Amino acid sequence: MDGQKAQLRQAFKQRRLTLHAACAPSLRAQAIQGLPGLLPPDRALGLYWPLSGEVDLRCLAKLPVLAGRIALPCIAGGRLTYRHWSPGDPTSPDETGIPAPTSAAANLEARQIGLLLAPALAFDQAGVRLGYGGGWFDRLRQTPPWDQVPALAVVPSGCLVEQLPADPWDVPFPGWLDEQGVHWRPELQPVEQP
Template sequence: MSAKASLRQQFRARRLALLPEAQPAIEAQARRHCPALLPPGRHLGLYWPLAGEVDLRSLQALLPNQLALPAITAAPGDPAARLVYRPWRSSDVLEPDGCSIPAPAARAAAPDEGALAAAQLGLLLIPALACDATGIRLGYGGGWYDRLRADPTWAQVPALAVLPRGCRVEQLPRDPWDVPLQGWIDEDGLGHSSCGHPS
């Protein structure tokens, strides 16, 4: 088993154990900080919470017309599969994306129809199993966020990991394709990585 695979098992269990107590505090910190971090007219890139992930869907009440959810445009393994963001309102009907996660539907047969450009996003909140002081995030291994943020236009959008403080570590293994995040949100509030501050 690779070092990252072993760490994923370890932190998945740790995050699951910490989440019941951490959820209310992290949610309160996100509600406190995110509106101020979001430039006027921009969308906040949220995520649909999977089991064990912090649920921040209550931000819909604070930013009712400014949220977006990610969607994987095709099944993993399909060369056309990639992560896009589409606008989301609580009344929208969602459908399973390429990874079977609820996501806003494309407006037409073309998967890019209705997708937001990087310039339309002001902040990305990204679930994490762990995150280190330099902003390296441990995810599930799909690489969707790293591939998106390898694009220089998307790298300009500030991105924060969302996780309990007990899943923050000093250093994680780093692969060449890992793109650091600007910081994190946990029970203590907003933290800044050494790669740069959210703007």
């Protein structure tokens, strides 16, 4: 399965890059419109530092309703943690080389995060997210109490597929954000009460 996933990663990395310029503005607009209402009061929104082809959602930090409520991931000590971040705060490369809030920032606990966003190369109907293969989000999201924090994959609609290969350690996401908005998997859709 590793070979199959490696081929899919290459194909979807290229597809996402091709779609990026056309879908990024709409996806950002949908994030600005839809995400603040999903975040409980006094809880942070877990973003990500964008890599090539990933939609940059750090603009959410400029929304008054989210001021001081943004967190970025940091890989330290072999695990994924989150730390508060605001535009202009110092960052330094974490263990994977991705900019992260400096080590002076305290790690946040799961109860301080109201929603996590994870970039995806592809996403399927069962909630399986194809990432870069590091497994950081899966390991975090299978660990209590992080397994109770809602999470959305961020993916262009052109990278949504019927089914992706899944490993036993893949932790399905309850939904995704694309250029049409926030979507929840049908079986997880809230039931309207009369």
